[in-house]
Amino acid sequence: MIDVSMYTEDELIPISAIQHVLFCERQYALIHLEQVWEENLFTAEGQVLHQRVDAEHHESRKFFRQEYGMAVRSLEWGLTGKCDLVEIWFDESGSVRRVSPVEFKRGREKENDVDRAQLCAQGLCLEEMFGVTVETGQIYYFQEHRRRDVALDESLRKTTTALTERIRKLRDAGCTPAANYEKRKCDRCSLVELCMPKSVGIQNAGSDGKRVTRYIQAQLRAAERLHDEWENDDGQEE
Numbered sequence: 001m002i003d004v005s006m007y008t009e010d011e012l013i014p015i016s017a018i019q020h021v022l023f024c025e026r027q028y029a030l031i032h033l034e035q036v037w038e039e040n041l042f043t044a045e046g047q048v049l050h051q052r053v054d055a056e057h058h059e060s061r062k063f064f065r066q067e068y069g070m071a072v073r074s075l076e077w078g079l080t081g082k083c084d085l086v087e088i089w090f091d092e093s094g095s096v097r098r099v100s101p102v103e104f105k106r107g108r109e110k111e112n113d114v115d116r117a118q119l120c121a122q123g124l125c126l127e128e129m130f131g132v133t134v135e136t137g138q139i140y141y142f143q144e145h146r147r148r149d150v151a152l153d154e155s156l157r158k159t160t161t162a163l164t165e166r167i168r169k170l171r172d173a174g175c176t177p178a179a180n181y182e183k184r185k186c187d188r189c190s191l192v193e194l195c196m197p198k199s200v201g202i203q204n205a206g207s208d209g210k211r212v213t214r215y216i217q218a219q220l221r222a223a224e225r226l227h228d229e230w231e232n233d234d235g236q237e238e
């Protein structure tokens, strides 16, 4: 049994890290340990979708309330994040009777547990915050235009907490795993240009060397973008 009662605010793991670590442990380390981030079509679409969801208003009826963009955390499980939507049912005395998270996703249902584990992590946070058992959640896939029920059962909870532990180990180790090029993943990864999974030279560099190399590349790209913006501004003035 893991002693999870010890987590402080500083030790909380972002729920978003679950999807990154399941996709690729190196991607997790680049984003969360090295603070590297690069937009691509998939991430940009996801950001727009979540901004749209966050802009929604709160809806409330007598025994039911919807909260969009709710910040959640669990000190017991060491997790923190934000729910796209939380639906809350009350009994006649005004006490919370049932709570259910809803996650909005841009694509279709995935074969792996990535979306379900993220939803389960939200459920674990809501259980601590509201003092109720969260038995189910829902995922709305925009390409399918419908919500799918997800049971937050024992098996999914084990998967989610195991992933959380894995993230904690990677974070505590503080080093970025080596790249391993896989066409299926790397070709759609937003970090492929900075990660350079096909580059043997970069792979053989030490951890600090890789970090410095990526830092320099990021600075050069930022400088190029700035230069392009200046040139565009000059063009407009003329």
Ligand code: SF4
Pocket: 023, 024, 025, 026, 027, 030, 179, 180, 181, 182, 185, 186, 189, 190, 191, 192, 195, 196, 197
């Ligand atoms: S490019 Fe490939 S190896 Fe590199 S972070 Fe992305 S998925 Fe992982």
